[in-house]
Amino acid sequence: xxxxxxxxxxxxxxxxxxxxxxxxxxxxxxxxxxxxxxxxxxxxxxxxxxxxxxxxxxxxxxxxxxxxxxxxxxxxxxxxxxxxxxxxxxxxxxxxxxxxxxxxxxxxxxxxxxxxxxxxxxxxxxxxxxxxxxxxxxxxxxxxxxxxxxxxxxxxxxxxxxxxxxxxxx
Amino acid sequence: xxxxxxxxxxxxxxxxxxxxxxxxxxxxxxxxxxxxxxxxxxxxxxxxxxxxxxxxxxxxxxxxxxxxxxxxxxxxxxxxxxxxxxxxxxxxxxxxxxxxxxxxxxxxxxxxxxxxxxxxxxxxxxxxxxxxxxxxxxxxxxxxxxxxxxxxxxxxxxxxxxxxxxxxxxxxxxxxxxxxxxxxxxxxxxxxxxxxxxxxxxxxxxxxxxxxxxxxxxxxxxxxxxxxxxxxxxxxxxxxxxxxxxxxxxxxxxxxxxxxxxxxxxxxxxxxxxxxxxxxxxx
Numbered sequence: 001x002x003x004x005x006x007x008x009x010x011x012x013x014x015x016x017x018x019x020x021x022x023x024x025x026x027x028x029x030x031x032x033x034x035x036x037x038x039x040x041x042x043x044x045x046x047x048x049x050x051x052x053x054x055x056x057x058x059x060x061x062x063x064x065x066x067x068x069x070x071x072x073x074x075x076x077x078x079x080x081x082x083x084x085x086x087x088x089x090x091x092x093x094x095x096x097x098x099x100x101x102x103x104x105x106x107x108x109x110x111x112x113x114x115x116x117x118x119x120x121x122x123x124x125x126x127x128x129x130x131x132x133x134x135x136x137x138x139x140x141x142x143x144x145x146x147x148x149x150x151x152x153x154x155x156x157x158x159x160x161x162x163x164x165x166x167x168x169x170x
Numbered sequence: 171x172x173x174x175x176x177x178x179x180x181x182x183x184x185x186x187x188x189x190x191x192x193x194x195x196x197x198x199x200x201x202x203x204x205x206x207x208x209x210x211x212x213x214x215x216x217x218x219x220x221x222x223x224x225x226x227x228x229x230x231x232x233x234x235x236x237x238x239x240x241x242x243x244x245x246x247x248x249x250x251x252x253x254x255x256x257x258x259x260x261x262x263x264x265x266x267x268x269x270x271x272x273x274x275x276x277x278x279x280x281x282x283x284x285x286x287x288x289x290x291x292x293x294x295x296x297x298x299x300x301x302x303x304x305x306x307x308x309x310x311x312x313x314x315x316x317x318x319x320x321x322x323x324x325x326x327x328x329x330x331x332x333x334x335x336x337x338x339x340x341x342x343x344x345x346x347x348x349x350x351x352x353x354x355x356x357x358x359x360x361x362x363x364x365x366x367x368x369x370x371x372x373x374x375x376x377x378x379x380x381x382x383x384x385x386x387x388x389x390x391x392x393x394x395x396x397x398x399x400x401x402x403x404x405x406x407x408x409x410x411x412x413x414x415x416x417x418x419x420x421x422x423x424x425x426x427x428x429x430x431x432x433x434x435x436x437x438x439x440x441x442x443x444x445x446x447x448x449x450x451x452x453x
Binding site: 019020042043055126131 | 171172173174175176177178180201204205208209211212213221223225249272273274275276278279359360
């Protein structure tokens with residue numbers, strides 16, 4: 001067994017874990033943070049994306065012990081004081097999901113992207129989320145959501161207004 | 171799936187890591203960023219008895235100028251390498267190729283040294299290290315030794331790193347002012363290269379004075395396209411002369427056939443992509 005001390009969504013934890021425990025298992029099975037999903041088991045799909053020390057990572061490809069001493073942010077820690085994060089709001093507004101399975105990972109990847117590049121063009125959004133697969137192939141509205149979030153997060157931007165969700169083929 | 175059980179150690183110096191590796195023997199495995207190793211462990215294609223994590227040795231992440239070289243710690247993550255100002259200025263080709271590796275999440279964890287030591291022939295960074303004549307600093311129980319890139323890549327997933335040894339640093343000569351491009355061909359986002367070409371040129375008075383060309387996934391190791399290099403030198407960087415030189419791109423290659431591409435298609439790609447890489451580099 002190995003010790004892991006980690007801050008997850010602002011709360012400190014200290015646990016004994018098997019070294020082989022993946023970060024995603026630790027989050028889901030130990031901490032009950034099932035908002036982070038397991039998709040592919042091959043590091044491809046990005047459904048399990050969380051932030052480790054401020055950077056997006058695939059939590060199926062990090063051992064829990066490797067996160068020792070670190071800070072983890074999951075989809076469950078994104079909203080503040082009951083207020084959704086602008087990227088969450090934008091996914092809601094622009095209907096950036098179909099079945100929703102990829103959504104937590106997509107949102108965490110998008111938050112990382114926008115932290116790095118606050119005003120990405122469409123190509124940069126597609127590159128920025130290339131580590132995340134949507135098996136519904138619903139990328140159009142996902143890209144729109146990320147760009148909408150970028151607008152909402154601009155300094156001085158007004159509160160988001162309700163706009164009709166674009167529909168397929170729009 | 172979940173990896174098979176293993177013991178885990180996280181040494182805080184290279185010496186401790188070497189000693190842990192020697193104690194662990196054949197069944198010990200080094201983990202750098204883990205972006206290749208963890209999938210392998212999860213699929214149970216490997217089951218080491220002990221995993222030695224180099225993540226606790228901060229000096230291995232350093233990127234620094236060292237005389238006429240840029241010395242990059244083996245644990246420098248791809249994300250850091252591609253954005254580092256020294257790398258961008260003096261080893262631009264490495265920065266460009268690293269930006270094409272996998273996806274942002276993998277680039278945050280994956281490391282230069284890990285990728286090179288893993289030596290997947292479809293990996294993007296081996297061709298760059300080979301073409302740019304990088305040196306590999308390898309630590310063992312009797313100190314460190316330096317291996318030139320031409321001797322580092324031995325075979326499929328096999329390098330000159332011996333038992334009980336650890337890659338600690340990769341040193342690139344400065345190519346300040348060279349014109350460079352990494353041309354990668356793959357089918358989908360985040361996919362490995364079917365074939366890719368690393369090109370660095372020193373252009374003087376409109377003609378190519380020096381050329382370095384490396385090929386990804388055209389054999390069991392990265393391959394230096396010396397025939398192309400020789401044919402380019404002294405030529406103007408025009409479409410016709412570059413295309414003629416690129417015809418040499420398959421010399422000395424042994425392209426694999428797999429689900430992505432047959433060998434003859436890869437040979438075709440090597441020539442076409444070499445032309446594109448050189449023309450893009452020459453601007």
